[in-house]
Amino acid sequence: MKTITDISKYINKLSKKDKELFYRIYNFTEDFGTLKIPLEMREWTLKTFGDVKSVEKQKIIRIDNNVMFETALFNELRTKRPIDMKTTEDVEKIIKEKIGDPFCKPLTATPKDSFGRIKGKKCITASNIAKYDAMHGLVIFNEHNPLKFSLEDIKDYIDTTDKWIKKAHKENPDRKFPFITWNCLWKAGASILHGHIQILIAKNKHYQGIECLRKKSEEYHEKFKSDYFEDLFAIHKSLGLGVKTKNCKILVHLTPRKEKEVIIISRELKDVSEQLHSVLKAYKEMGVESFNIGIYLSPIDKSWKMPVITRIVDRGNLFEKTADFGGTEVFAATSVIGFDPYKVIEQLKKEL
Ligand SMILES: [Zn+2]
Incomplete structure (x- = not known):
């Protein structure tokens, strides 16, 4: 090799x-x-x-x-x-313990954007409550476990993300520089364990x-x-x-x-x-x-x-x-x- x-x-x-x-x-x-x-x-x-x-x-x-x-x-x-095959036993336990978090009930426990929500087959959008930048949305997965995803799931997440960007831009045409990020679990900077994507759209200049x-x-x-x-x-x-x-x-x-x-x-x-x-x-x-x-x-x-x-x-x-x-x-x-x-x-x- x-x-x-x-x-x-x-x-x-x-x-x-x-x-x-x-x-x-x-x-x-x-x-x-x-x-x-x-x-x-x-x-x-x-x-x-x-x-x-x-x-x-x-x-x-x-x-x-x-x-x-x-x-x-x-x-x-x-x-x-050698390849370090880690045990995920503890992770699965911690993930399960968090079932019921705000992202498990996005309609009542997360804010929506001023233009509303976009509903995918496997996810729904929300507005980030404490924003990095003025235009900051979330795509919250229906699946709580952030390490569980199928191809169909990812296709829907990306599709919904794309729809959110188009909608947000239509409502705010001066915001036009999109960046998508997906932080999986705390080592990657995710404050909420439930799987989600974040979307930013910058105004005058790209990041x-x-x-x-x-x-x-x-x-x-x-x-x-x-x-x-x-x-x-x-x-x-x-x-x-x-x-x-x-x-x-x-x-x-x-x-x-x-x-x-x-x-x-x-x-x-x-x-x-x-x-x-x-x-x-x-x-x-x-x-x-x-x-x-x-x-x-x-x-x-x-x-x-x-x-x-x-x-x-x-x-x-x-x-x-x-x-x-x-x-x-x-x-x-x-x-x-x-x-x-x-x-x-x-x-x-x-x-x-
Ligand atoms: Zn959850």
């Missing part, structure tokens, strides 16, 4: 054209961190990491996206660890993460006369980290924001549901219990256009007290990654 720590070999094997494309966006550094384990620590080291040698000389792979200014650090010692992607991809296009997103996908595919489906291009990100990041590139929002379902199935197989999904959409008035970009990240073990974001992530735009992207793509291919 391929591994991120051998990425230099895969890059070297690329055709001249693919290699040039890789270095147009990325570069990588392979380095070793060395240390000495005292005699007293040997037993513990063996028990924790399997062998002492690989701890005393650790291979670090740094990957930089020089267009988007993203850095990821992969440590072989961390990525070598900066999306503005940045748009601006830099436009500059890229101008400079290289080539589409940034097509090239991004082509690089991932040539390295065995991209898959093309009927309507989407899917990649396991070389510079992930956090663990197991998958990016789906599609033309339309409705094309996302099926692939998103496959990604979440793969996540479940890998033991993921808490995740963030973010969907970047172009302005509704079509004043500029970008593909629909859906990003999914794992937010780590629900019962681990340590947060997955430290100072490096918060301040240095650098993600410390412990899970091998090649393990993610292998699992994902089984679900597609």
Whole structure:
């Protein structure tokens, strides 16, 4: 099986054209961190990491996206660890205990938007009671358990989200920059456990993460006369980290924001549901219990256009007290990654 720590070999094997494309966006550094384990620590080291040698000389792979200014650090010692299949027994118990929460009775326990509610087959919309931004809606799932979803469910959630955006924009035409997010459970920032999607529509300008992607991809296009997103996908595919489906291009990100990041590139929002379902199935197989999904959409008035970009990240073990974001992530735009992207793509291919 391929591994991120051998990425230099895969890059070297690329055709001249693919290699040039890789270095147009990325570069990588392979380095070793060395240390000495005292005699007293040997037993513990063996028990924790399997062998002492690989701890005393650790291979670090740094990957930089020089267009988007993203850095990821992969440590072989961390990525070598087997897939961590977590038990969900406690989670299921906690989820069950919360049955009866406000989202279980949205009609009476959540406010509606000034334009009313949109009712899907599997969900209903509400207005967020304490808003991030002036236009902030919710799609509340009929299903209480946030880890239980079928393809039909996700299709309906996305469809209802789309209807809400159109309705909200019609009522408030000056609000036109939509962003969709789905935070699953507390590690991902969800304050209510019951499954739900949040939708924001910005007024004068899109949110900066999306503005940045748009601006830099436009500059890229101008400079290289080539589409940034097509090239991004082509690089991932040539390295065995991209898959093309009927309507989407899917990649396991070389510079992930956090663990197991998958990016789906599609033309339309409705094309996302099926692939998103496959990604979440793969996540479940890998033991993921808490995740963030973010969907970047172009302005509704079509004043500029970008593909629909859906990003999914794992937010780590629900019962681990340590947060997955430290100072490096918060301040240095650098993600410390412990899970091998090649393990993610292998699992994902089984679900597609
Ligand atoms: Zn509920």
